[in-house]
Amino acid sequence: MNETEGVTALIEIRNLVKEYKSKKGKTLGVNNVSLKINEGDIFGIVGYSGAGKSSLLRCLNLLEVPTSGDVLIDGINLTKLDRRELREARLKIGMIFQHFHLISAKTVYDNVAFALKAAGVPKNEFNEKITKLLELVGLQDRATHYPAQLSGGQKQRVGIARALANNPKVLLCDEATSALDPSTTKSILSLLKSINEQLGITIVVITHEMEVVKEICDRMAVMQDGEVVEEGDVYDIFAHPQEKLTRDFIDTVLQFQLPERLLQGREGTLVKIHFRGDSAEEALISTVLKKFDVSGNILHGKIEYINGQPLGIFIMEVTGQEEEINKALHYIEEHTESLEVIRDVA
Ligand SMILES: Nc1ncnc2c1ncn2[C@@H]1O[C@H](COP(=O)(O)OP(=O)(O)OP(=O)(O)O)[C@@H](O)[C@H]1O
Numbered sequence: 001m002n003e004t005e006g007v008t009a010l011i012e013i014r015n016l017v018k019e020y021k022s023k024k025g026k027t028l029g030v031n032n033v034s035l036k037i038n039e040g041d042i043f044g045i046v047g048y049s050g051a052g053k054s055s056l057l058r059c060l061n062l063l064e065v066p067t068s069g070d071v072l073i074d075g076i077n078l079t080k081l082d083r084r085e086l087r088e089a090r091l092k093i094g095m096i097f098q099h100f101h102l103i104s105a106k107t108v109y110d111n112v113a114f115a116l117k118a119a120g121v122p123k124n125e126f127n128e129k130i131t132k133l134l135e136l137v138g139l140q141d142r143a144t145h146y147p148a149q150l151s152g153g154q155k156q157r158v159g160i161a162r163a164l165a166n167n168p169k170v171l172l173c174d175e176a177t178s179a180l181d182p183s184t185t186k187s188i189l190s191l192l193k194s195i196n197e198q199l200g201i202t203i204v205v206i207t208h209e210m211e212v213v214k215e216i217c218d219r220m221a222v223m224q225d226g227e228v229v230e231e232g233d234v235y236d237i238f239a240h241p242q243e244k245l246t247r248d249f250i251d252t253v254l255q256f257q258l259p260e261r262l263l264q265g266r267e268g269t270l271v272k273i274h275f276r277g278d279s280a281e282e283a284l285i286s287t288v289l290k291k292f293d294v295s296g297n298i299l300h301g302k303i304e305y306i307n308g309q310p311l312g313i314f315i316m317e318v319t320g321q322e323e324e325i326n327k328a329l330h331y332i333e334e335h336t337e338s339l340e341v342i343r344d345v346a
Protein backbone atom coordinates (compact mmCIF):
# COMPACT_ATOMS: atom_id res chain seq x y z
CA MET A 1 0.00 0.00 0.00
CA ASN A 2 1.17 3.53 -0.58
CA GLU A 3 -0.01 7.09 -0.40
CA THR A 4 -1.17 7.23 -3.98
CA GLU A 5 -3.84 4.68 -3.05
CA GLY A 6 -5.21 7.14 -0.53
CA VAL A 7 -3.59 5.57 2.52
CA THR A 8 -2.58 8.09 5.12
CA ALA A 9 0.62 8.02 7.09
CA LEU A 10 -0.07 7.05 10.70
CA ILE A 11 3.49 7.84 11.73
CA GLU A 12 5.46 10.71 10.32
CA ILE A 13 9.06 11.34 11.27
CA ARG A 14 10.44 14.70 10.14
CA ASN A 15 14.13 15.59 10.14
CA LEU A 16 14.71 13.62 13.29
CA VAL A 17 18.09 14.02 15.00
CA LYS A 18 19.20 12.24 18.16
CA GLU A 19 22.57 13.27 19.49
CA TYR A 20 24.18 11.66 22.54
CA LYS A 21 26.62 13.69 24.56
CA SER A 22 29.18 12.05 26.78
CA LYS A 23 32.64 12.82 28.15
CA LYS A 24 34.12 11.30 25.00
CA GLY A 25 32.17 13.73 22.83
CA LYS A 26 29.07 13.63 20.70
CA THR A 27 27.54 10.67 18.87
CA LEU A 28 24.81 11.05 16.31
CA GLY A 29 22.47 8.12 16.92
CA VAL A 30 19.93 9.38 14.38
CA ASN A 31 21.04 11.82 11.71
CA ASN A 32 18.21 13.71 10.04
CA VAL A 33 15.75 10.92 9.32
CA SER A 34 12.41 11.56 7.65
CA LEU A 35 10.00 8.67 7.13
CA LYS A 36 6.30 8.06 6.68
CA ILE A 37 4.74 4.84 7.91
CA ASN A 38 1.31 4.03 6.59
CA GLU A 39 -1.59 2.94 8.73
CA GLY A 40 -1.96 -0.85 8.75
CA ASP A 41 1.54 -1.58 7.43
CA ILE A 42 4.25 -3.66 8.98
CA PHE A 43 7.30 -1.47 8.52
CA GLY A 44 10.79 -2.96 8.90
CA ILE A 45 13.95 -1.02 9.70
CA VAL A 46 17.18 -2.94 9.17
CA GLY A 47 20.77 -2.04 9.78
CA TYR A 48 23.91 -3.36 11.38
CA SER A 49 24.71 -2.88 15.04
CA GLY A 50 25.11 0.80 15.86
CA ALA A 51 23.19 1.98 12.79
CA GLY A 52 20.74 3.87 14.99
CA LYS A 53 17.70 1.58 14.82
CA SER A 54 16.94 1.52 18.55
CA SER A 55 17.60 5.24 18.87
CA LEU A 56 15.09 5.92 16.11
CA LEU A 57 12.50 3.52 17.52
CA ARG A 58 12.82 4.92 21.02
CA CYS A 59 12.25 8.41 19.63
CA LEU A 60 8.89 7.22 18.26
CA ASN A 61 7.37 7.06 21.73
CA LEU A 62 9.74 9.61 23.21
CA LEU A 63 11.45 7.06 25.45
CA GLU A 64 14.35 8.96 23.95
CA VAL A 65 13.81 12.70 23.55
CA PRO A 66 14.85 13.78 20.06
CA THR A 67 17.51 16.48 19.85
CA SER A 68 15.54 18.04 17.00
CA GLY A 69 12.85 17.13 14.52
CA ASP A 70 9.28 15.97 14.86
CA VAL A 71 7.42 12.73 15.49
CA LEU A 72 3.76 12.75 14.55
CA ILE A 73 1.54 9.84 15.42
CA ASP A 74 -2.04 9.93 14.22
CA GLY A 75 -1.57 13.62 13.49
CA ILE A 76 -0.32 14.50 16.97
CA ASN A 77 3.16 15.97 17.27
CA LEU A 78 4.57 14.14 20.28
CA THR A 79 7.49 16.51 20.68
CA LYS A 80 5.09 19.36 21.45
CA LEU A 81 3.13 17.66 24.25
CA ASP A 82 3.36 18.26 27.98
CA ARG A 83 3.87 15.32 30.37
CA ARG A 84 0.22 14.51 30.87
CA GLU A 85 -0.62 14.71 27.16
CA LEU A 86 2.38 12.57 26.36
CA ARG A 87 1.31 9.89 28.84
CA GLU A 88 -2.08 9.85 27.12
CA ALA A 89 -0.57 9.67 23.62
CA ARG A 90 1.75 6.85 24.65
CA LEU A 91 -1.23 4.61 25.41
CA LYS A 92 -1.66 4.38 21.65
CA ILE A 93 1.85 2.96 21.31
CA GLY A 94 2.78 -0.52 22.56
CA MET A 95 6.35 -1.79 22.63
CA ILE A 96 8.10 -5.17 22.87
CA PHE A 97 11.78 -5.85 23.47
CA GLN A 98 14.50 -8.36 22.68
CA HIS A 99 14.80 -9.42 26.32
CA PHE A 100 11.07 -9.18 27.04
CA HIS A 101 11.34 -6.90 30.13
CA LEU A 102 8.77 -8.86 32.15
CA ILE A 103 8.37 -8.45 35.90
CA SER A 104 9.85 -11.67 37.25
CA ALA A 105 8.01 -11.54 40.60
CA LYS A 106 4.62 -11.34 38.90
CA THR A 107 2.61 -14.04 37.14
CA VAL A 108 1.75 -13.86 33.46
CA TYR A 109 -1.71 -12.58 34.44
CA ASP A 110 -0.30 -9.89 36.72
CA ASN A 111 2.27 -8.78 34.17
CA VAL A 112 -0.58 -7.93 31.81
CA ALA A 113 -2.68 -6.50 34.66
CA PHE A 114 0.18 -4.13 35.44
CA ALA A 115 -0.20 -2.47 32.03
CA LEU A 116 -3.97 -2.09 32.50
CA LYS A 117 -3.50 -0.59 35.93
CA ALA A 118 -0.93 1.88 34.63
CA ALA A 119 -3.47 3.05 32.06
CA GLY A 120 -6.19 3.50 34.68
CA VAL A 121 -8.48 0.73 33.41
CA PRO A 122 -11.13 -0.15 36.07
CA LYS A 123 -10.31 -3.35 37.96
CA ASN A 124 -13.59 -5.05 37.15
CA GLU A 125 -12.59 -5.08 33.45
CA PHE A 126 -9.26 -6.80 34.07
CA ASN A 127 -10.39 -10.40 34.02
CA GLU A 128 -12.21 -10.30 30.72
CA LYS A 129 -9.49 -8.20 29.04
CA ILE A 130 -6.61 -10.35 30.24
CA THR A 131 -8.37 -13.60 29.34
CA LYS A 132 -8.92 -12.29 25.80
CA LEU A 133 -5.34 -11.10 25.46
CA LEU A 134 -3.85 -14.36 26.69
CA GLU A 135 -6.08 -16.24 24.25
CA LEU A 136 -4.94 -14.00 21.44
CA VAL A 137 -1.28 -14.85 22.09
CA GLY A 138 -1.99 -18.53 22.83
CA LEU A 139 -1.16 -18.49 26.55
CA GLN A 140 -4.60 -19.05 28.09
CA ASP A 141 -3.25 -22.01 30.09
CA ARG A 142 -0.23 -20.10 31.44
CA ALA A 143 -1.92 -17.28 33.38
CA THR A 144 -0.61 -18.38 36.78
CA HIS A 145 2.94 -19.14 35.62
CA TYR A 146 5.91 -16.91 36.42
CA PRO A 147 8.27 -15.70 33.67
CA ALA A 148 11.02 -18.09 34.84
CA GLN A 149 8.69 -21.00 34.05
CA LEU A 150 8.27 -19.94 30.42
CA SER A 151 10.27 -20.48 27.23
CA GLY A 152 11.65 -17.48 25.34
CA GLY A 153 8.83 -17.61 22.82
CA GLN A 154 6.23 -17.72 25.59
CA LYS A 155 7.87 -14.78 27.35
CA GLN A 156 7.66 -12.77 24.15
CA ARG A 157 3.97 -13.72 23.88
CA VAL A 158 3.44 -12.24 27.34
CA GLY A 159 5.32 -9.16 26.17
CA ILE A 160 2.95 -8.90 23.19
CA ALA A 161 -0.16 -9.39 25.37
CA ARG A 162 1.07 -6.64 27.69
CA ALA A 163 1.88 -4.31 24.79
CA LEU A 164 -1.64 -4.77 23.39
CA ALA A 165 -3.39 -4.30 26.74
CA ASN A 166 -4.46 -0.73 26.02
CA ASN A 167 -5.57 -1.28 22.41
CA PRO A 168 -2.67 0.60 20.84
CA LYS A 169 -2.71 1.77 17.23
CA VAL A 170 1.01 1.17 16.92
CA LEU A 171 3.25 -1.66 18.10
CA LEU A 172 7.00 -1.00 18.22
CA CYS A 173 9.26 -4.07 18.20
CA ASP A 174 12.93 -3.73 19.12
CA GLU A 175 14.71 -6.91 17.94
CA ALA A 176 11.70 -8.85 19.22
CA THR A 177 12.88 -12.18 17.82
CA SER A 178 16.65 -11.78 18.06
CA ALA A 179 16.90 -13.84 21.26
CA LEU A 180 14.78 -16.69 19.83
CA ASP A 181 15.62 -19.80 17.81
CA PRO A 182 14.52 -19.92 14.14
CA SER A 183 11.32 -21.90 14.63
CA THR A 184 10.19 -19.83 17.62
CA THR A 185 11.05 -16.73 15.58
CA LYS A 186 8.69 -17.94 12.84
CA SER A 187 5.85 -18.49 15.30
CA ILE A 188 6.27 -15.03 16.84
CA LEU A 189 6.44 -13.43 13.38
CA SER A 190 3.25 -15.15 12.35
CA LEU A 191 1.59 -13.96 15.56
CA LEU A 192 2.67 -10.39 14.75
CA LYS A 193 1.32 -10.76 11.22
CA SER A 194 -2.04 -12.01 12.46
CA ILE A 195 -2.27 -9.20 15.03
CA ASN A 196 -1.60 -6.75 12.21
CA GLU A 197 -4.27 -8.34 10.02
CA GLN A 198 -6.91 -9.01 12.68
CA LEU A 199 -6.59 -5.86 14.75
CA GLY A 200 -5.27 -3.50 12.07
CA ILE A 201 -2.39 -2.43 14.30
CA THR A 202 0.48 -0.70 12.52
CA ILE A 203 3.72 -2.45 13.43
CA VAL A 204 7.27 -1.11 13.28
CA VAL A 205 9.98 -3.74 13.61
CA ILE A 206 13.66 -3.02 13.87
CA THR A 207 16.02 -5.88 13.29
CA HIS A 208 19.40 -6.89 11.94
CA GLU A 209 17.78 -10.06 10.55
CA MET A 210 16.60 -9.61 6.98
CA GLU A 211 14.58 -12.82 7.39
CA VAL A 212 12.16 -10.89 9.61
CA VAL A 213 11.61 -8.29 6.90
CA LYS A 214 11.24 -10.94 4.21
CA GLU A 215 8.62 -12.81 6.24
CA ILE A 216 6.25 -10.09 7.39
CA CYS A 217 7.07 -6.55 6.28
CA ASP A 218 5.22 -4.49 3.67
CA ARG A 219 7.66 -1.59 3.51
CA MET A 220 11.17 -1.12 4.80
CA ALA A 221 14.05 1.24 5.40
CA VAL A 222 17.76 0.47 5.60
CA MET A 223 19.81 2.45 8.11
CA GLN A 224 23.53 3.16 8.27
CA ASP A 225 25.36 5.64 10.49
CA GLY A 226 22.13 7.14 11.75
CA GLU A 227 20.74 7.75 8.28
CA VAL A 228 18.16 6.04 6.10
CA VAL A 229 20.02 4.98 2.95
CA GLU A 230 17.22 3.15 1.17
CA GLU A 231 13.48 2.93 1.63
CA GLY A 232 10.51 1.42 -0.14
CA ASP A 233 8.21 -1.50 -0.78
CA VAL A 234 9.84 -4.71 0.50
CA TYR A 235 9.12 -6.73 -2.63
CA ASP A 236 10.50 -4.00 -4.90
CA ILE A 237 13.62 -3.68 -2.79
CA PHE A 238 14.22 -7.44 -2.90
CA ALA A 239 13.69 -7.40 -6.66
CA HIS A 240 15.97 -4.42 -7.31
CA PRO A 241 17.97 -3.11 -4.38
CA GLN A 242 19.82 0.14 -5.05
CA GLU A 243 22.48 0.22 -2.34
CA LYS A 244 25.36 -2.17 -1.74
CA LEU A 245 24.36 -2.40 1.93
CA THR A 246 20.82 -3.43 0.98
CA ARG A 247 22.19 -6.09 -1.37
CA ASP A 248 24.35 -7.46 1.42
CA PHE A 249 21.31 -7.77 3.67
CA ILE A 250 19.32 -9.47 0.92
CA ASP A 251 22.17 -11.89 0.23
CA THR A 252 21.99 -13.06 3.83
CA VAL A 253 18.51 -14.46 3.25
CA LEU A 254 18.39 -15.35 -0.43
CA GLN A 255 21.72 -17.17 -0.31
CA PHE A 256 22.09 -17.27 -4.01
CA GLN A 257 25.70 -18.24 -4.44
CA LEU A 258 26.53 -20.41 -7.41
CA PRO A 259 28.91 -23.26 -6.70
CA GLU A 260 32.32 -22.51 -8.29
CA ARG A 261 32.29 -25.81 -10.17
CA LEU A 262 29.16 -24.75 -12.04
CA LEU A 263 31.02 -21.75 -13.40
CA GLN A 264 34.17 -23.51 -14.40
CA GLY A 265 34.78 -23.80 -18.12
CA ARG A 266 31.86 -21.52 -18.99
CA GLU A 267 32.68 -18.95 -21.63
CA GLY A 268 29.41 -17.09 -21.89
CA THR A 269 27.96 -14.05 -20.19
CA LEU A 270 26.35 -14.89 -16.86
CA VAL A 271 23.26 -13.00 -15.84
CA LYS A 272 21.05 -13.06 -12.78
CA ILE A 273 17.40 -12.41 -13.52
CA HIS A 274 14.61 -11.54 -11.11
CA PHE A 275 11.04 -12.00 -12.23
CA ARG A 276 7.61 -11.76 -10.65
CA GLY A 277 6.90 -15.35 -9.72
CA ASP A 278 3.76 -15.50 -11.78
CA SER A 279 5.37 -14.40 -15.05
CA ALA A 280 6.02 -17.07 -17.65
CA GLU A 281 9.81 -17.08 -17.56
CA GLU A 282 10.12 -20.21 -19.70
CA ALA A 283 8.11 -18.60 -22.47
CA LEU A 284 10.32 -15.54 -22.18
CA ILE A 285 13.50 -17.57 -22.57
CA SER A 286 12.25 -19.45 -25.60
CA THR A 287 11.14 -16.16 -27.17
CA VAL A 288 14.59 -14.71 -26.60
CA LEU A 289 16.29 -17.73 -28.13
CA LYS A 290 14.05 -17.51 -31.20
CA LYS A 291 14.29 -13.73 -31.58
CA PHE A 292 18.04 -13.38 -31.21
CA ASP A 293 20.95 -15.39 -32.44
CA VAL A 294 22.13 -16.53 -29.01
CA SER A 295 22.05 -19.71 -26.99
CA GLY A 296 20.97 -19.76 -23.41
CA ASN A 297 21.53 -22.18 -20.63
CA ILE A 298 19.79 -21.92 -17.28
CA LEU A 299 22.29 -22.83 -14.56
CA HIS A 300 20.19 -22.35 -11.50
CA GLY A 301 16.76 -21.11 -10.51
CA LYS A 302 14.47 -20.84 -7.55
CA ILE A 303 11.41 -19.07 -6.20
CA GLU A 304 11.47 -17.13 -2.94
CA TYR A 305 8.48 -15.74 -1.10
CA ILE A 306 8.80 -12.11 -0.06
CA ASN A 307 6.05 -11.19 2.38
CA GLY A 308 4.04 -13.98 0.74
CA GLN A 309 4.62 -12.89 -2.88
CA PRO A 310 6.67 -15.10 -5.20
CA LEU A 311 9.95 -13.74 -6.57
CA GLY A 312 11.75 -15.91 -9.10
CA ILE A 313 15.50 -15.74 -9.41
CA PHE A 314 17.59 -17.54 -11.94
CA ILE A 315 21.05 -17.53 -13.38
CA MET A 316 21.57 -18.00 -17.07
CA GLU A 317 24.56 -18.29 -19.33
CA VAL A 318 24.18 -16.56 -22.68
CA THR A 319 26.56 -17.19 -25.55
CA GLY A 320 26.79 -15.71 -29.03
CA GLN A 321 28.05 -12.59 -30.80
CA GLU A 322 28.42 -9.63 -28.48
CA GLU A 323 25.88 -7.53 -30.37
CA GLU A 324 23.25 -10.29 -30.28
CA ILE A 325 23.90 -10.91 -26.59
CA ASN A 326 23.37 -7.23 -25.84
CA LYS A 327 20.09 -7.20 -27.74
CA ALA A 328 18.92 -10.34 -25.96
CA LEU A 329 19.84 -8.97 -22.53
CA HIS A 330 18.11 -5.73 -23.29
CA TYR A 331 14.96 -7.65 -24.22
CA ILE A 332 15.10 -9.74 -21.03
CA GLU A 333 15.64 -6.64 -18.93
CA GLU A 334 12.54 -5.05 -20.39
CA HIS A 335 10.40 -8.10 -19.66
CA THR A 336 11.50 -8.98 -16.11
CA GLU A 337 11.92 -7.25 -12.76
CA SER A 338 15.64 -6.85 -13.13
CA LEU A 339 18.70 -8.23 -14.83
CA GLU A 340 22.19 -8.10 -13.47
CA VAL A 341 25.29 -9.17 -15.41
CA ILE A 342 27.32 -11.11 -12.90
CA ARG A 343 30.11 -12.00 -15.29
CA ASP A 344 30.69 -10.53 -18.70
CA VAL A 345 32.22 -12.58 -21.43
CA ALA A 346 35.95 -12.51 -20.80
N1 LIG B 1 22.52 6.19 25.59
C1 LIG B 1 23.51 6.40 24.71
N2 LIG B 1 24.57 7.17 24.99
C2 LIG B 1 25.55 7.39 24.09
N3 LIG B 1 25.55 6.85 22.86
C3 LIG B 1 24.54 6.06 22.51
C4 LIG B 1 23.46 5.78 23.41
N4 LIG B 1 22.57 4.96 22.78
C5 LIG B 1 23.09 4.74 21.55
N5 LIG B 1 24.25 5.39 21.38
C6 LIG B 1 25.07 5.41 20.14
O1 LIG B 1 24.24 5.75 19.06
C7 LIG B 1 24.54 4.95 17.92
C8 LIG B 1 23.30 4.18 17.50
O2 LIG B 1 23.00 3.24 18.52
P1 LIG B 1 21.68 2.35 18.49
O3 LIG B 1 21.63 1.60 19.78
O4 LIG B 1 20.52 3.20 18.14
O5 LIG B 1 21.99 1.35 17.29
P2 LIG B 1 21.25 0.01 16.84
O6 LIG B 1 21.12 0.09 15.36
O7 LIG B 1 20.02 -0.18 17.64
O8 LIG B 1 22.32 -1.12 17.21
P3 LIG B 1 22.10 -2.63 17.73
O9 LIG B 1 21.74 -3.43 16.51
O10 LIG B 1 23.42 -3.00 18.28
O11 LIG B 1 21.02 -2.61 18.76
C9 LIG B 1 25.71 4.07 18.32
O12 LIG B 1 26.90 4.69 17.90
C10 LIG B 1 25.62 4.03 19.83
O13 LIG B 1 26.87 3.82 20.39
Ligand SMILES: [Mg+2]
Nearest residue numbers: 053054055175
Ligand atom coordinates in the same frame (compact mmCIF):
# COMPACT_ATOMS: atom_id res chain seq x y z
MG1 LIG C 1 19.36 -1.66 18.95
